[in-house]
Amino acid sequence: MRAFVLTGPGAYAVQEVPVPVPGRGEAVVEVERVGVCGTDMEFFTGAMAYLHQGHSSYPMRLGHEWCGRVARVGEDVDPAWVGLRVMGDTMLGCGACRRCSRGHQHVCETRQEVGIRGGRSGALAEQLAVPVSSLHVLPDSVDAALGSLVEPGGNALRAAQAAAPGSGDRVMVLGPGAIGLLTALFLRAAGAEVHLMGVTDASLAFARTMGFEHTWTEHTVPDLPFDAVIDASNAAHLPGLALELVEPGGRLVCIGLAGEPSRIDTRTLALKDVTAVGILSASPGLEATIRAYADGVVDPRPLIAATVGLDQVGEVLAGGRPFDCGPGPKIHVDPRLS
Structure with a gap:
């Protein structure tokens, strides 16, 4: 073969x-x-x-x-x-x-x-x-x-679930690549107000064609409270930015991997009472992703x-x-x- x-x-x-x-x-x-x-x-x-x-x-x-x-x-x-x-x-x-x-x-x-x-x-x-x-x-x-x-979707579903969004919660996704956009789809299906931050005009424009109106660059992110922030990028500095952006009592989810170590200030993590979650693998989310696709919950x-x-x-x-x-x-x- x-x-x-x-x-x-x-x-x-x-x-x-x-x-x-x-x-x-x-x-x-x-x-x-x-x-x-x-x-x-x-x-x-x-x-x-x-x-x-x-x-x-x-x-x-x-x-x-x-x-x-x-x-x-x-x-x-x-x-x-x-x-x-x-x-x-x-x-x-x-x-x-x-x-x-x-x-x-x-x-x-x-x-x-x-x-x-x-x-x-x-x-x-x-x-x-x-x-x-x-x-x-x-x-x-x-x-x-x-x-x-299904496999990338299972990763994204787990990231969205880790953000634990309630209806109307505001969630920022850093990185509008395939995983970031899949995560955004699952967040929207859960009732969250989804924001996406990216680098290129083309990637953000594509996100808007999928119905995501709130798209930003790192320099234009609005001063809004974000109940959860998900880093789906490969930029080493963005987990630190995610911790700055997330509301006290909120959730920080890391699914992206950078080519060098990322660093966050654990003092900020503690003083803001933030829950930080890492996601590896779609394994626990595969069946739920298949159902979501089959039922048309996300496309x-x-x-x-x-x-x-x-x-x-x-x-x-x-x-x-x-x-x-x-x-x-x-x-x-x-x-x-x-």
Whole structure:
């Protein structure tokens, strides 16, 4: 089968690789759609921390935001899985440690991450092998576009829930990228007044096309009380700004990751009685995200700018935009396209 293989920083090829064989407890999925993520771009540049910590190494097959149809299953798997449309959890815990036993497999010390960590191949290929325990069935109303947005949506849903907005609460989201906009959609669905802060006119203009009227740059943020502030950016200084902006007694949520350490003044955190929450992984939010998409509570399809084939992935990872793509921040890949 064809697969996109990253062989080193900036080095890649679409290769013919062996078709995966499902192991015990595994399913092989025919991949329908894959989202390209900022994490994938960090692996492309060589900046991703896992490369330097020994959790990942080249060559590797990227792709952790995906959906598809089960083609075959291994031993100890119910054959009824065959033919079902599914998406999969990125985080694969060991299943035996204290964290896994408490339902926190997404922070298991020895976890694999599909397309990211521990040598587990990702979905930028025609087929993918994963544990059946990681799969979530997609209803007919969740098409391929939505199915491959479940994983980032689960992260965003958890960030929105961590902000704990009440109806009419005012929430600021720092960073109008894919995660920031998905978070904003879930916040709006919860009844919050959503504000977005960004850098470029284009990103803020796109946010307004999605119905978010309150868009700002760092220098134009109004003097308003924000009941929660969510940092969905990659700027090291913005968690500090988030703490300045949030109301006393409010909530500070960090889901963005900067390339260098971020610092906040814990004296301010304590004196303002702010609750600070970090979010890693969509795992606990996947089922709720599927339901939200299926019921039309949120519709993230406008985020998708284009869908390309495997041969165009390298250009996308290098920061290129496909010809005639839309204004959204998300590029999808259909491995079946030539």
